[in-house]
Amino acid sequence: MAKYVGQRLLLSIPTLVGLTLVVFVVLRAVVPVDAVDLKFASAGVSDPERAKQLREEMGITGPLPLQYLRWATRLAQGDLGRSFYTSRTVVEELQMRLPTSLEVGLGALLISVVVAIPVGIMSAVRQDSLIDYLARGGAILIYAIPGFWIATLVLVFGSLWFNWAPPTSYKEIWQDPVANLQQVLIPTILLGLAPIGTLVRLVRTQVLEVIRQDYVRTARAKGLPSRLVYTRHVLRNSLLPIVTVIGLQVPNLLAGTVIFEQVFVLPGVGRYLLEAVQRLDLFVLMGTNLFFGSLIVLSNLVVDVSYALIDPRVRLD
Amino acid sequence: MTAYHRQGVSRRGFIRTTGVTAAGLGAAALIGCSSSKQPAAAPSAEQRAPVAMTTATTMEPKKGGIFKYAATADVETLDRYKASAPTGYSLPTYFTYSRLLQFEPGIGRPASGKIAGDVAASWEQKDPTTIVMKLNPAAKFDQRQPTNGRQVVAEDVVESWKRYEATAAERTTMANKANKDAAVTAITAIDKGTIQIKLAFPDALVLSQMAGTGSVWIQPIEGIQNKIDLGQNMRGSGPFYLEKYQRAVGYTFKRNPQWHGGGGRPYLDQVDVPIIPERAQAETQFRAKNLHALAVSQENIPTFAKELPDTKIVTSTPSSQGPLLGLSWAEGQPWQDVRVRRAMSMAMDRDSIASVIFNPKRYQDMGVKLNTYWNNPVSAGWGQYWLDPKGKDFGPAAQYLQYNIAEAKKMMEAAGFTQAKPLTSDIVFPGVYYGRDWPTRVEVFQSMLAEVGVKAVPSSIDYTEYIAKYWRGGAKFEGKTQKNGMQFPPGGAAASTALEWCISYFTAKGVSTAVADKWPQLEELVKKQRQVTDFEAQKNGLYEIQRFVTENMIVIPVGPLTESVDLVWKKLHGPGEVQGWPGGFPNATEYHSYWMESQI
Numbered sequence: 001m002a003k004y005v006g007q008r009l010l011l012s013i014p015t016l017v018g019l020t021l022v023v024f025v026v027l028r029a030v031v032p033v034d035a036v037d038l039k040f041a042s043a044g045v046s047d048p049e050r051a052k053q054l055r056e057e058m059g060i061t062g063p064l065p066l067q068y069l070r071w072a073t074r075l076a077q078g079d080l081g082r083s084f085y086t087s088r089t090v091v092e093e094l095q096m097r098l099p100t101s102l103e104v105g106l107g108a109l110l111i112s113v114v115v116a117i118p119v120g121i122m123s124a125v126r127q128d129s130l131i132d133y134l135a136r137g138g139a140i141l142i143y144a145i146p147g148f149w150i151a152t153l154v155l156v157f158g159s160l161w162f163n164w165a166p167p168t169s170y171k172e173i174w175q176d177p178v179a180n181l182q183q184v185l186i187p188t189i190l191l192g193l194a195p196i197g198t199l200v201r202l203v204r205t206q207v208l209e210v211i212r213q214d215y216v217r218t219a220r221a222k223g224l225p226s227r228l229v230y231t232r233h234v235l236r237n238s239l240l241p242i243v244t245v246i247g248l249q250v251p252n253l254l255a256g257t258v259i260f261e262q263v264f265v266l267p268g269v270g271r272y273l274l275e276a277v278q279r280l281d282l283f284v285l286m287g288t289n290l291f292f293g294s295l296i297v298l299s300n301l302v303v304d305v306s307y308a309l310i311d312p313r314v315r316l317d
Numbered sequence: 318m319t320a321y322h323r324q325g326v327s328r329r330g331f332i333r334t335t336g337v338t339a340a341g342l343g344a345a346a347l348i349g350c351s352s353s354k355q356p357a358a359a360p361s362a363e364q365r366a367p368v369a370m371t372t373a374t375t376m377e378p379k380k381g382g383i384f385k386y387a388a389t390a391d392v393e394t395l396d397r398y399k400a401s402a403p404t405g406y407s408l409p410t411y412f413t414y415s416r417l418l419q420f421e422p423g424i425g426r427p428a429s430g431k432i433a434g435d436v437a438a439s440w441e442q443k444d445p446t447t448i449v450m451k452l453n454p455a456a457k458f459d460q461r462q463p464t465n466g467r468q469v470v471a472e473d474v475v476e477s478w479k480r481y482e483a484t485a486a487e488r489t490t491m492a493n494k495a496n497k498d499a500a501v502t503a504i505t506a507i508d509k510g511t512i513q514i515k516l517a518f519p520d521a522l523v524l525s526q527m528a529g530t531g532s533v534w535i536q537p538i539e540g541i542q543n544k545i546d547l548g549q550n551m552r553g554s555g556p557f558y559l560e561k562y563q564r565a566v567g568y569t570f571k572r573n574p575q576w577h578g579g580g581g582r583p584y585l586d587q588v589d590v591p592i593i594p595e596r597a598q599a600e601t602q603f604r605a606k607n608l609h610a611l612a613v614s615q616e617n618i619p620t621f622a623k624e625l626p627d628t629k630i631v632t633s634t635p636s637s638q639g640p641l642l643g644l645s646w647a648e649g650q651p652w653q654d655v656r657v658r659r660a661m662s663m664a665m666d667r668d669s670i671a672s673v674i675f676n677p678k679r680y681q682d683m684g685v686k687l688n689t690y691w692n693n694p695v696s697a698g699w700g701q702y703w704l705d706p707k708g709k710d711f712g713p714a715a716q717y718l719q720y721n722i723a724e725a726k727k728m729m730e731a732a733g734f735t736q737a738k739p740l741t742s743d744i745v746f747p748g749v750y751y752g753r754d755w756p757t758r759v760e761v762f763q764s765m766l767a768e769v770g771v772k773a774v775p776s777s778i779d780y781t782e783y784i785a786k787y788w789r790g791g792a793k794f795e796g797k798t799q800k801n802g803m804q805f806p807p808g809g810a811a812a813s814t815a816l817e818w819c820i821s822y823f824t825a826k827g828v829s830t831a832v833a834d835k836w837p838q839l840e841e842l843v844k845k846q847r848q849v850t851d852f853e854a855q856k857n858g859l860y861e862i863q864r865f866v867t868e869n870m871i872v873i874p875v876g877p878l879t880e881s882v883d884l885v886w887k888k889l890h891g892p893g894e895v896q897g898w899p900g901g902f903p904n905a906t907e908y909h910s911y912w913m914e915s916q917i
Binding site for chain 2: 031032033036037038039040041045046047049050054085086087096097152155156158159160163164165166168169170262263264265267271272275280
């Protein structure tokens with residue numbers, strides 16, 4: 001297992017390097033202006049001397065390969081670079097913002113799993129009943145609704161009907177758990193809706209496939225209670241594809257944090273990334289994309305490793 | 318800045334103009350007058366700027382209350398001299414620091430551009446290149462460590478100036494060291510309470526630049542000498558002090574009890590500014606009374622006003638930026654023919670444009686009168702420096718701003734273009750960057766120009782490409798999809814006077830130049846004004862520039878404006894009653910005069 005994990009981690013390095021290269025090439029070679037141009041444009045001033053000085057400070061002068069190499073050298077020392085806009089280090093900002101994004105992202109994942117699995121099972125067990133139709137229809141509906149739209153609807157109608165508005169100041173969960181939950185609960189639930197839509201249908205399909213197997217008939221024939229048949233035999237054997245899809249939700253959830261953090265004004269990594277895109281903040285984009293890419297690689301690895309834990313027949317080497 | 322609506326112009330466009338202020342009266346101060354003397358002949362604001370606005374209340378201001386409004390983005394840094402754009406520092410700086418001079422707000426009337434002292438109590442022009450200022454002994458820094466409430470002294474000003482000329486975003490406007498066309502060469506201390514400003518040449522703009530928001534904000538030497546990190550802490554002498562700042566979340570400012578502004582101000586106990594980039598969220602918070610102003614978009618104001626009876630619609634002077642169509646002066650472009658330019662302008666029904674964009678009738682039905690002001694292209698937001706094209710003083714050039722399709726068609730035919738054989742050109746614009754209504758405006762222009770034989774092709778491009786090739790194209794460009802090109806900028810500039818605005822647009826080296834090197838006569842007219850210190854003469858000179866630009870239709874003004882509008886809770890006083898300079902709602906520099914009847 002350790003050898004497998006090591007190999008996978010090594011193989012992920014070219015992927016991540018490629019990711020940063022793509023971001024770098026797009027921002028430095030394709031986009032006609034850079035963050036310095038954007039800054040002076042918004043100031044409505046022209047100051048070529050100061051612009052040159054800023055570019056030198058940021059390390060974006062000279063040939064493009066050299067600029068990339070400078071960044072890569074700093075990365076090797078654990079330095080993801082500095083924001084053009086704030087001059088704060090990317091590492092510092094990620095440390096500040098990550099807890100918020102993790103809270104929302106992991107919370108959304110947990111909610112989606114906790115809701116989708118029982119609903120999917122029930123939908124399969126009560127196949128072609130009203131519950132089944134409602135569950136499937138509901139899953140398709142919530143999957144189809146764009147997240148930003150539903151977030152805006154919740155905000156607008158929440159204020160119109162219930163005179164509700166989320167708090168404007170943010171408290172970390174360890175500072176004030178109640179205030180924190182008041183702010184993050186709604187976006188977390190909303191972010192978890194799309195994965196619920198996907199997972200309900202998948203769980204239903206997998207369970208339907210498994211409950212028709214001989215060993216399940218045998219388990220029932222032995223007199224096992226239904227609850228045990230489903231939890232010990234059906235669910236465990238359905239889990240592999242479900243775990244895969246759960247793992248594949250990680251990138252969707254990361255993308256979703258960008259929208260929900262913006263709409264609900266949460267100081268997370270997603271909002272940081274969006275602001276960096278608007279400002280052409282090169283090193284922030286490279287650093288956060290590298291971070292997100294690493295998370296996705298890691299989540300895929302966790303999914304693969306979990307196969308071996310769920311199904312002893314699976315060998316990783 | 319926080320308004321989402323600003324007459325359909327985006328927040329970013331508004332921020333450009335609130336970095337801006339103007340003063341013709343500042344010119345008068347150059348002829349040896351101190352702050353207490355103004356030319357007797359100066360017309361009052363009421364005579365020249367008949368703009369509708371919410372009148373001042375007759376109630377006495379009350380002390381107390383927490384005012385809440387939202388910012389749409391965080392700043393780069395709390396240290397003004399490390400930010401590379403006004404948006405990167407402005408909000409907290411405006412609350413907590415002071416300048417040498419400021420523009421006097423209008424209370425119950427439009428601001429006139431009159432310069433008043435801030436940290437400077439008085440000033441005197443010793444000779445054409447020397448200004449001496451006495452500092453106000455009542456101006457004191459933050460009471461917290463390490464400034465401990467001490468007096469602002471000359472050394473603070475001198476060291477702040479040095480930082481300004483080294484790294485300030487706007488240093489090229491004032492610092493000769495950064496730009497030989499800028500006047501100020503040095504600020505030195507004569508004694509603890511007196512400074513001297515030396516100029517490279519006599520310049521009518523200097524005092525108004527000093528009063529503008531892009532000028533020298535005075536930091537304490539303790540911070541400049543790194544005894545405290547000014548990027549994380551603020552120690553100013555302004556009306557408020559920063560009590561709490563949470564990155565990406567918001568600010569809390571508290572009243573500075575020893576502020577030198579007088580009059581018992583600031584009245585408010587506290588100002589909370591959460592950072593809310595999303596419009597829907599801001600409107601939700603307004604409904605819940607978590608925000609008190611500057612939250613509702615213009616198109617939603619009438620709806621909200623009907624649903625929330627405890628709110629009021631307030632108006633202010635128009636913005637100082639007037640959108641225009643910029644023409645390309647590259648070889649081979651069809652705009653060399655003045656008949657074409659004039660005809661295009663006369664095809665624009667400006668009052669109809671205003672109806673479509675601002676829908677004044679909807680406001681009129683609610684008892685709020687919005688007037689339409691034509692930019693020429695100088696905007697009505699510049700008050701008495703704007704020459705009203707509908708007025709009798711404009712002269713014969715005003716005909717080219719009148720809607721006259723018959724005459725326009727004749728001119729286009731004479732130039733060789735008809736509806737059957739149209740002149741085809743792109744209108745290049747950066748999507749919704751300057752406002753969600755930008756594409757709508759372009760469609761309106763397209764339909765109006767089609768009537769006179771101009772086939773305008775809307776060409777929406779990314780902002781980064783727009784600034785590289787068009788905004789900074791030096792007024793020589795081709796269209797995106799067609800050879801012929803026009804561009805549609807919002808008409809803002811980093812200007813503290815109407816003259817600076819003209820410098821930006823009507824000189825070859827102007828940052829927003831719309832003339833390239835094709836109009837030396839205009840450039841001469843503009844540059845000459847920098848030496849004009851007499852208020853009336855400078856005003857008349859600006860009128861000449863406006864007539865010249867209109868006569869030759871060098872750019873096509875397409876920005877009719879109305880008064881700025883906002884929806885606020887009734888208990889809040891300030892918006893609409895306190896007027897900043899130039900036009901539009903005031904920024905945070907004027908919130909010291911806001912007050913509440915009771916907490917909202």
